[in-house]
Amino acid sequence: MYRLGIDVDGVNTYCVVVSQNLQVICKAQLPTTDDVLTGIEQIVRHVLQHAGLHPSQIKAVIIGTSQGYKALLDHQNLAGVITIRLGTSKGSIPPLYEADQSLQQAIRLRYVELPGGHMVDGTPYPMENSRSLLEQFLRGVSVNPDDAFAIASTFSPMNGDHERQVAAWIKQLCGTHVSLTMSHEIGNIGFLERENTAVLNAALARSMRQTLCGLTELFQCLGVSAGIFLTQNNGSVMSHTYALRYPIRTLCSRACNSFRGAAFLAGRNDCVMVNVEENLTHIGIWKKGFPKLIGVGRKIAGIPVNLQMPEISTLDWGAKREVDDDALDRIYQAIQRYQPRFEPLPILFTGEGSEKVVPLFKYPWADVVQTDHTAYVSAIGACIAPISGHVDRMYWLNENNGRDEAIALAKEEAVKEAVLAGANPETVNIQAIEAAPLSYIPCQALRIQVRATGLIEPNGPFR
Secondary structure: OEEEEEEEOOOEEEEEEEEOOOOEEEEEEEEOOOOHHHHHHHHHHHHHHHHOOOHHHEEEEEEEEOHHHHHHHHOOOOOOEEEEEEOOOOOOOOOOOOOOHHHHHHOOOEEEEEOOOEOOOOOEOOOOOHHHHHHHHHHHOOOOOOOEEEEEEOOOOOOOHHHHHHHHHHHHHHOOOOEEEEHHHOOOOOHHHHHHHHHHHHHHHHHHHHHHOOHHHHHHHHOOOOEEEEEOOOOOEEEHHHHHHOHHHHOOHHHHHHHHHHHHHHOOOOEEEEEEOOOOEEEEEEEOOEEOEOOOOOEEOOEEOOOOOEOEEEEOOOOOOOOOHHHHHHHHHHHHHHOOOOOOOOEEEEOOOHHHHHHHOOOOOOOEEEOOOHHHHHHHHHHHOOEEEEEEEEEEOEOOEOHHHHHHHHHHHHHHHHHHOOOOHHHOEEEEEEEEEOOOOOOOEEEEEEEEEEOOOOOOOOO
């Protein structure tokens, strides 16, 4: 049995076929078409023919794409967004406050503040007249079929009931077909950042549906009945349907795919990564089989968000330009940002432009390594990535619910998230746990972060 790994960027579409024993048996690249699905169809037909495989031999299809990020940066093909904010503070900073005016115009942002939300311990505030105020607001705005809703409530990661209630009202008033994003499903503590995340996710719903909604039918026509998955920002994969629901989780995935593919080919679990593309160079750190994630200060298109994202430095220099001393120095300085002080990690170069850089790059304190299949590392990384579920929230401790019980609950929720993302339940295990007490809270509380990972299929080496 085999897997297809597909990587779609703005210029080319890459595809690899990987066998059960993790051997790359076929690879190809074709120009990316305006209709992304057409390009995927062409390259899949190509590799199946050249590998001599029957479509039924494909076990899974995993896709990495930058189309959502491109749509956001270009302000093209975005859904109009209607934001519902639940809380007790009226007239505060509006949603997407730090976005440039052209983006706000592109998504035709409209919002209303309603009574509701929760306290820091999850205790609800009254939702006085919220239903009637919502109805009044919706009568005053033009809701188009392609519009999407973003719902954000204070401390909803502690208690998401009010967001779910408003979502139910919207479906009653506007129809069950409407696109909805509830902030507690994709973000954690930090209201404005979580709200921004929900708004951007809602804005991307239209673009992602138009780009990828026909994938299932496409592969059925090709005779491929395997599951379809997309890669996400934390270096793992999620089911196609899950990605359509949370498109914002795909925005930084291609860089993570490249890192994973390069680490696999080089046989490294811990290293500094340098991915040299045509126009950009991405530098980050790969630690224990996953990208290091940003702790604070996360932004997308300059907008603060509350989302799992890799910590990556991007240089506006790529393989199309000459490798001069300035370029080498910029790469060197970026690498220094990630290197431990006393035990430098190996430096792993990959990407199509790495062949030009490695012979000229001097780094006396660590090994400098270059991978094979440099143009295809992102497709390879997508092909071998696990499915994951992540929990990051506050848990309140009392005599009936201590530290051990809170951690057990967080682990259970992380496993559930992995299964929802498409993991086979029999294969899910806990990958990492962090638990830290919260300061300035007048009662015992823990912030617990748990990552659970699993496999698409119950058996096999794909981990």
